[in-house]
Amino acid sequence: MNTTQQRSGLVTTALLAPAGVFFFFLLILPLIVIIVYSFGERAPAGGYSPAFTFDNYLNLPARGKAILNTLTLAPLATLLTAVAAYPIAYFLAVKVDPRWRLALLVLVMAPFWTSQLLRYYAWILILGSKGIPSWLALIGIPDLRIINTPYAVLIGAVYGFLPLMVPPIYVSLEKLDKRLLEASADLGATPWRSFMQVTLPMSLPGVATGSMLVFILLMGDYILPQFLGGGKVFFIGNALVDLFLQSRNWPFGAALSLSLCAIMFVAIFLYMRFVLRQSNLRQEAVV
């Protein structure tokens, strides 16, 4: 090996070292600890005591409610967010005067300028008994409860994650070749059919990216259910907080969090496969 190669090897090592150390101590090592803990037993006073048992995994149904909530509300909220974001992204990418585009995109992101906690507090007031329900009571819909129900969680999720969903869809619509729409019209497709057969399928990768982003964040979320679900609608995240901090059953918490990781891993895998296939389809679009 000559010195040039040695030097370039050294440089590579030096450049990768900070990230490597970071990931080792803050990701790999804790992950190993979690894996080991998940096969252990709760110490009598809480915490971890060494053992090798599958009881924690077999005991998962005890937190079935949290798992069920997460696995239904997170995908549902993702879907609703995508449905809400698509028209906004379409308007921004296709309809709006290009001069206003940037300003409007910034407005979409504007909610991020305020703390997420504060915004959820605001929603507690809006959805609480003195908020929207009291207004609805005036027009004859009494005793409607929204706060601390799954609906509140869904509303909060759509509100909170919309700004993350709009940009990827916007990008995929913005780069859509307008000549394809002319070709579609030329071949006899009405505007609606052109949308269904060309615009929508070609913007699906953007929808998938946005959905993945929102889905991952929702799956692990605990603040949103904590605030708008009020302890009645809880996610895996809330169960983990409870297991680690209240009941101090670390091994069970470890098993539950690994299960969450496994679910996410499968979801990301499916997503990657879909996007890679779609991006293959796109290579040709650049003529």
Added chain:
Amino acid sequence: MNFSPAIAPAGAAHEDTPDVEFRGVSKLYGDVRAVDGVDMALKRGAFVSLLGPSGCGKTTCLRMMAGFEQPTTGQVLIRGADMTHVPAYRRPVNMVFQHYALFPHLNVEANVSYGLRQRSPAPPASEVKKAVAEALAMVRLGGYERRRTWELSGGQQQRVALARALINRPAVLLLDEPLAALDRKLRREMQIELQNLQRNIGITFLLVTHDQEEALSMSDQVCIMRDGKIVQAGSPRELYDEPVDRYVADFVGRSNFFAGRAGSGANGTIPVTLANGFATQGRSPTTAAVPRAGETIVLSIRPEQMVMAGRAADLPGDVTSRLEVVLRNRIFLGEHIEYLVEHATLGEFLVLIPRQADQGDRFATGDTVSVGWRPKAALVLRSTAAQA
């Protein structure tokens, strides 16, 4: 080759009705007149070209036929029906786009069948499949149904675009510079193929191009456009032999131009005095206004109509106009040799000599030779409209 798609053509009108007709069509973008009062009628089954430099309005005309643009004034008729305000998706015309615009998320079969699948009621799947197979066979891509469009070469994508348009049996097939993206050899092949295809299926083709060779070699009729207007329409031969002005003469093929003044002519021949006082004669145009005596004119002579000899005495007897020139450049073109010659007062011009008559390439750069032309070879055009 016969091509009979399972689905009948949309609305058949009388044989004499033009497939597409423009009546006083103008298109303004702000203050810019992209298309300026165009009248044209495409005869059924013809291969017509719109030829002109970029920005002459030819593509705008095509887009108004397709329905992507609306004329500011005037009417667009398709098979006798007023289509001026009918949206693109209800017009019985189809287009081959410049970069094909194939749907990247669909395979070849889904691309080609796209038009049929938009119909209501939808034709049965078996018929669609059959029509796709026929359309692909027609463009010599049989068996390519399952291919992805990006796997295909440029020429193959071109064929898919053709099949996708023709399967609908349009009243007119619109082709927007369809060969521009192909390399030279492939372009030549596709030209021949397009021409054969058009003759076999009998659908009217309208080709937009800036390539004069392409337009001349493929079309029955060529419309030369300039500044949003049709300057001249006619068969390629008419345009070449009888251009209405200098612009057309220069755009269609090449020509040498000499400024001069017309004398009083008779029997189709006009005596002309060139700017340097040289007295010659030319024929009067049949498609443009005949220059009056005393009018400034331009004499247009095609390079291949020139005759060349070592001495003036060796020129054939009917070559009445003769000039002494110096050979400045000589380009070997295979079957022809192109000479750039310079006359003391008339300047440089081109002479194209076929090689068998050239008798052994005996002229060399720097030689003084005689060139000349017969009266019929020189066309006398009024220079007023020509110089614009």
